[in-house]
Amino acid sequence: xxxxxxxxxxxxxxxxxxxxxxxxxxxxxxxxxxxxxxxxxxxxxxxxxxxxxxxxxxxxxxxxxxxxxxxxxxxxxxxxxxxxxxxxxxxxxxxxxxxxxxxxxxxxxxxxxxxxxxxxxxxxxxxxxxxxxxxxxxxxxxxxxxxxxxxxxxxxxxxxxxxxxxxxxxxxxxxxxxxxxxxxxxxxxxxxxxxxxxx
Amino acid sequence: xxxxxxxxxxxxxxxxxxxxxxxxxxxxxxxxxxxxxxxxxxxxxxxxxxxxxxxxxxxxxxxxxxxxxxxxxxxxxxxxxxxxxxxxxxxxxxxxxxxxxxxxxxxxxxxxxxxxxxxxxxxxxxxxxxxxxxxxxxxxxxxxxxxxxxxxxxxxxxxxxxxxxxxxxxxxxxxxxxxxxxxxxxxxxxxxxxxxxxxxxxxxxxxxxxxxxxxxxxxxxxxxxxxxxxxxxxxxxxxxxxxxxxxxxxxxxxxxxxxxxxxxxxxxxxxxxxxxxxxxxxxxxxxxxxxxxxxxxxxxxxxxxxxxxxxxxxxxxxxxxxx
Numbered sequence: 001x002x003x004x005x006x007x008x009x010x011x012x013x014x015x016x017x018x019x020x021x022x023x024x025x026x027x028x029x030x031x032x033x034x035x036x037x038x039x040x041x042x043x044x045x046x047x048x049x050x051x052x053x054x055x056x057x058x059x060x061x062x063x064x065x066x067x068x069x070x071x072x073x074x075x076x077x078x079x080x081x082x083x084x085x086x087x088x089x090x091x092x093x094x095x096x097x098x099x100x101x102x103x104x105x106x107x108x109x110x111x112x113x114x115x116x117x118x119x120x121x122x123x124x125x126x127x128x129x130x131x132x133x134x135x136x137x138x139x140x141x142x143x144x145x146x147x148x149x150x151x152x153x154x155x156x157x158x159x160x161x162x163x164x165x166x167x168x169x170x171x172x173x174x175x176x177x178x179x180x181x182x183x184x185x186x187x188x189x190x191x192x193x194x195x196x197x198x199x
Numbered sequence: 200x201x202x203x204x205x206x207x208x209x210x211x212x213x214x215x216x217x218x219x220x221x222x223x224x225x226x227x228x229x230x231x232x233x234x235x236x237x238x239x240x241x242x243x244x245x246x247x248x249x250x251x252x253x254x255x256x257x258x259x260x261x262x263x264x265x266x267x268x269x270x271x272x273x274x275x276x277x278x279x280x281x282x283x284x285x286x287x288x289x290x291x292x293x294x295x296x297x298x299x300x301x302x303x304x305x306x307x308x309x310x311x312x313x314x315x316x317x318x319x320x321x322x323x324x325x326x327x328x329x330x331x332x333x334x335x336x337x338x339x340x341x342x343x344x345x346x347x348x349x350x351x352x353x354x355x356x357x358x359x360x361x362x363x364x365x366x367x368x369x370x371x372x373x374x375x376x377x378x379x380x381x382x383x384x385x386x387x388x389x390x391x392x393x394x395x396x397x398x399x400x401x402x403x404x405x406x407x408x409x410x411x412x413x414x415x416x417x418x419x420x421x422x423x424x425x426x427x428x429x430x431x432x433x434x435x436x437x438x439x440x441x442x443x444x445x446x447x448x449x450x451x452x453x454x455x456x457x458x459x460x461x462x463x464x465x466x467x468x469x470x471x472x473x474x475x476x477x478x479x480x481x482x483x484x485x486x487x488x489x490x491x492x493x494x495x496x497x498x499x500x501x502x503x504x505x506x507x508x509x510x511x512x513x514x515x516x517x518x519x520x521x522x
Contacts, residue, residue: 009227016227017234024239035294036276036284036491037347045242052241100495108484115482166482169345170463171292171392 007071014075018082021049022089039097046090047119051164053083054126054157055181062188077133080153084130087160091123115166122159125152158182243293258421258428261354264333269410271338271504276349276491278418284491285425286343287444288392289378289385296387297425304384304445306429315375315450318366325429329415331364332356336419337412337433342474342503344438348488353433354416359407367403367451374406375399375456376432377448393459399432399443400456400470404512410435410505413446436505438472469522473513474503478522 025042028034034041057079060072099106109116129150131137138146161182165175209217287297290304311328314320334354342348362374380396382388388395405411412433415422422428427444434441440460450456460468467481476486476499487496502509513521 009223009230013227013230014234016231017236017238020231020235021238021242024242036280037294037489039489039494040347048241049238052238097494098496105484105487112479113482113484169292170288171390 007074010071011075011078014078015082018053021045021086039093043090043093043098046086046093047160047164050083050086050090051157051160051178053079053086054153054160055178055185057083058153058157058182058185062185065188065192081130081133083157084126087123087126091120115163118159118166119163122156122163125156125159129153129156154182154186258416258423260420261334261416263336263354263419265335267335267337269337270352271340271350273338273340273350274492275338275352280491281349281351281417282423282425286345286439287387287425287427289387289395289397289445290425291387292392298423300386301424303386304379304424304428306424306445309429309447311430311446312448313361313365313450314448315452316368316371317362317451318368319364321365325415328361328430332360334415339410339412339433339435340503341433341435341439341442342488342499344440344468344472344480344485346480346483346485346488346499347491348499348503349491352418353412353414354419355412355414355433357409358411358413358432359409361413361449362406362451370453371451372403373452373455374401374403375448375450375452376443376446377450378443379445379447394462397443397459398456399441399458400452401434401441402455402512403451405434405509408509408512410508436474436502436509438468438474440468441472471513471518471521473509473518473522474499475501475518475522477501478519 025034025045029038029042032038057076060076060079063069063072095101095106099109110120111117129152132141132146132149141149158179161175161179165172165179168175283298284294285297286294287301290297290300307325309325310322311325312322334356336352336354338350338352340348341351358374376399378397379385380388382395401411412435414427414431414433415429417423417426422431424445427442427446430446431444432442432446441458455470458468458470460472461470474485479485485499488499489496500506
């Protein structure tokens with residue numbers, strides 16, 4: 001009898017857990033438990049989780065390089081797409097609930113406010129990555145081009161961290177933590193590259 | 200014990216698959232719970248526990264002598280929101296932190312030092328100070344610099360009543376306020392989120408204006424700690440951060456005093472901090488605001504709707520420069 005593919009529970013388990021915050025936000029919103037400013041609360045929480053998933057997706061390769069783990073690679077695409085899902089919900093909440101589709105105000109925000117500009121840019125950069133996340137797209141683009149394109153994930157995630165940093169009023173510890181994790185992940189890749197070249 | 204007929208024995212491959220299925224189901228459940236639980240923990244921001252928050256019925260009722268004609272008749276923001284959605288970094292930077300952690304603050308005994316350019320400098324006990332003027336209820340709009348607003352029924356007395364009592368000298372041009380500095384009672388002060396203690400200031404004519412209030416209560420009861428007990432400033436035409444909380448010192452000065460947010464980010468928070476829809480915060484628009492409880496934004500009014508009473512204080516000034 002053929003054995004099933006390894007770790008069949010991993011992807012579905014991550015997906016089920018990843019959808020929990022959406023359920024929690026909807027439930028808290030329904031029950032009036034999102035605090036006094038529920039839209040701002042939902043907006044902040046969706047944005048934070050988007051950043052968490054983007055960072056997690058970028059951690060997969062460094063984890064393989066450092067620890068020799070291959071299991072994160074099995075969920076890398078899923079993590080990236082979950083980041084995009086939460087980023088989309090974050091942007092939709094801002095456009096639809098916060099600004100009520102007031103496109104003039106949104107345009108003014110995007111062009112005048114650097115923190116919204118970098119956030120919008122991060123989201124725009126994620127769109128082609130999500131669109132080319134299929135195996136078909138990898139074949140179509142060729143692996144080398146696909147890989148080059150997907151280095152944009154680092155740019156988009158760093159912009160998302162800057163977006164977070166510029167948003168807070170004084171306590172920057174949390175956004176700085178995410179930025180430091182990203183820098184560390186980049187250093188692991190850069191270090192590996194040097195080692196590969198030297199060898 | 201008899202041996203079961205071989206037809207009833209589960210074939211080995213099926214037996215193994217069943218074990219694998221159970222194992223996978225358990226690992227699936229553990230992964231989902233771990234990821235979901237971790238994310239919800241990162242999100243934070245559940246309901247504030249009313250036990251620790253001391254929201255419930257709130258503190259003891261106050262004797263209100265009169266209801267001010269300076270009040271707005273707009274719909275009040277619910278007590279629950281007023282007392283669980285606070286910016287009071289002395290207890291943490293989350294809006295729910297003050298309600299959760301401010302119970303460590305002891306507000307009696309409490310003494311306020313009033314000095315500087317006054318004829319009668321003194322240390323006055325909070326209960327003595329409260330007796331200096333009749334407590335009135337004033338329903339004011341409160342516009343936070345973060346573009347949300349509330350309508351709050353404060354209980355207090357004009358700052359002018361207190362200042363007149365200590366007789367400012369002719370050199371008194373400004374009033375400087377200081378919050379308690381006590382990291383043991385104010386755990387947020389153990390973090391370097393702001394330079395401590397929090398300090399604020401007003402020009403003397405702003406301080407003497409009849410709208411400027413020293414509040415000791417809200418909703419007819421003593422101030423909850425998270426709202427700045429036992430004594431806080433309320434200046435309804437300015438952004439909320441001017442309303443310094445848990446005041447321990449009031450000093451009249453000849454020169455413009457340092458103010459905390461201005462010190463931290465001078466390009467973002469001015470000394471005046473008058474509510475002004477035409478002057479945006481560098482990072483966000485001040486043109487609109489969300490009244491807590493509403494889902495839609497509403498336009499922000501110049502001087503938070505108090506222009507008729509206070510615009511005259513700023514005649515001849517460029518409010519884009521002196522924001």
